[in-house]
């Protein structure tokens with residue numbers, strides 16, 4: 298089954314609204330018409346509306362980096378799926394390892410956030426990944442199986458078009474240490490097998506790789522059969538570098 302490549306940038310806590318608009322104005326002409334792949338940018342909440350306005354009429358999908366599962370309420374500092382949609386965005390990253398590590402996101406929260414995102418019609422990018430200690434102690438597959446089971450606990454198979462998985466080994470994020478294409482492939486094949494054993498249409502679900510992706514390793518990673526896209530942090534902050542990644546192979 299052919300899965301449409303999905304190239305996503307994750308800006309993390311970088312860029313103001315003005316900077317987001319300037320990036321998009323430079324980026325859109327660089328990528329041109331995207332007929333055979335998707336490009337997305339997860340921007341800070343304060344830049345969502347302006348980024349979505351700037352990307353209107355272009356193929357670029359704008360998304361948030363996190364959300365709360367309630368529609369509204371006394372949750373200081375949080376934003377809901379409905380608020381993300383009303384800002385004009387169409388996607389949300391859920392359960393990024395930095396959320397899990399620094400802000401206490403659990404698999405149970407990820408599952409609730411995923412349900413809320415899908416109910417609001419957002420495309421959800423759910424992240425999983427092992428730490429260095431977990432990989433070195435041979436527990437990678439066990440950790441991923443647990444994360445997948447918990448994070449997808451309430452996921453219904455009919456929503457598979459709006460679910461994207463991202464495998465991001467924690468030891469490869471922002472470290473300059475990319476998983477080798479073989480390591481990434483082996484792990485992502487495992488993730489696909491697990492999706493199948495959870496009763497999901499695994500062949501239809503896109504699985505991204507993330508962790509120190511750069512213009513010069515994008516193509517080799519994308520050549521792996523179970524790598525359907527890339528989730529890019531640092532290298533998505535400059536329009537020319539992210540455009541090169543989006544246009545890998547061209």
Ligand code: PGA
Pocket residue numbers: 307465469470471472473507508509510528529530531532
């Ligand atoms: P990086 O981040 O590309 O800077 O390693 C990836 C991510 O955290 O999504």
